[in-house]
Amino acid sequence: MSTPQQTRTAVTLDADRTDPAYRSWLKEAVRKVQADANRSADTHLLRFPLPEPWGIDLYLKDESTHPTGSLKHRLARSLFLYGLCNGWIRPGRPVVEASSGSTAVSEAYFAKLIGVPFVAVMPRTTSAEKCRLIEFHGGQCHFVDDPRTMYEESAALAARTGGHYMDQFTYAERATDWRGNNNIAESIFRQLEMERFPEPAWIVATAGTGGTSATLARYVHYMQYDTRVCVADPENSCFYEGWTTADPDVTCDSSSRIEGIGRPRMEPSFVPGAIDRMMKVPDAASVAAVRALERVIGRRAGGSTGTGLWSALRIVAEMVAEGRRGSVVTLLCDPGDRYLDKYYSDAWLAQQGLDIAPFSDTITTLLDTGAWPD
Incomplete structure (x- = not known):
């Protein structure tokens, strides 16, 4: 069904649909957008170092290297x-x-x-x-x-x-070609081809629109992989509650402190039936995770990266406890320099009433011992 805006636009623009000037502009606009993709190299797949005896590899798909940084x-x-x-x-x-x-x-x-x-x-x-x-x-x-x-x-x-x-x-x-065409899912699997675990046990994403998790999950099903897809949801977001209760009308009153993810309503692009698991992640845990990322690999990232990384580390801990080998992939969504006044500011944390110390200790314990504290 058309939205009121699309109906209005269709009526007012009928007269110029065959205008040669418009068709020429359209062809050039599409060429410019496609040329941007052709100029862009694929984004890197970074390794997050884990102890070798665990037999588990953790990767971050570094989307911060796109021309607009995310x-x-x-x-x-x-x-x-x-x-x-x-x-x-x-x-x-x-x-x-x-x-x-x-x-x-x-x-x-x-x-x-x-x-x-x-x-x-x-x-x-x-x-x-x-x-x-x-x-x-x-x-x-x-x-x-x-x-x-x-x-x-x-x-x-x-x-x-x-x-x-x-x-x-x-x-x-619906705008993204989830069957392939070098989408993010196809890119991840292609880059893993020469790794020791080329088919990841889990891919962890976060949800703003829900489009990325839909692309990842649909591609996995389409290609008949055994990979599972987990979506990590921050505080002040309704995706987790909507998924667990199967209620498409669920809402929440507050806005997410983790910019770019978490929504006050179940968005149309979020496809709950395609994904395998969700985790609710405290905002303090998201911040603790991005700060741990900087300590471990020297890269600052935004809060949404921390939300996904926290869940990925928890999955790693479960695999260690069960003696399972394999790989886990999550996303480095954007650079941390956009959030120096937030997630890297102790003053902002104090203002928000966020204590990251217990969550930082959990990550340290995991990386030192392989155990996830209760």
Whole structure:
């Protein structure tokens, strides 16, 4: 069923669908977006060192090396191609998105690439660095005080300006070619081909739109792998509750402190039936995990990486306890320099009432002994 915006757009744009100037612009816009993918090398698969006797390998798919610095670069590229090929994105008309940051940074990049305006509708609490990056790529930031109003405000803004509401939360899972075409799942399995455990026991993802976990799980099923997919959910997010209760209408009142993941409602792009497991991760554990990541491999990452890493380490501990060998993959979603005033700030932790010490001790105990403290 068409949204009101798409119906309105279809009516107002019928007259220029066959305009040679528009078709020429469309062909060039699609070429530019596809050329971006052609220029980009694949992202790295980093090893997180574990004791050799465990017989377990832990990897992080480093999505921070994309041109816009995050996993969302893949999503933004797919959404722009989807919107262009559907005739929704038009020359000179703004693209509007509801986003807490990284998706908006990437979409601002692609909007600038094809020469259309971009407006990000986001919570007022979004990190200053992400706002700076959006504006660096030519986008505008439109703030709301209540994160639950982002969707309605984005649609209304697109209607007022004659633009297109990208709506990542609806279209993320359908814009991406989950059967292959060098999506993130195919890339992971290709990079593991020469490793000692080329078919991972688990892939751990986090969920903002839910599109990445849907792509990973669908690809695993399509290729008939035995790999299981786990989704790690932060505090102040309803995905875990919706998955465990099978309630698509579940909501929560607070917004996630882990930027880019966790939602106050079950998003249309989240496909609960495709995934095998979910874990609820305390925000303090997410921060403890990204700080441990820096200590172990010298890389700073955002909080969503910590949420996934915490769950991956817990799965590793379960495998050690059961004497199982194999590999586990999680994602390094974006760089930590976007969050120096948050997850790497002790003052911010104190302000939020987060004590990471017990969770840091848990990680240390695991890496020293192989045991996960009760």
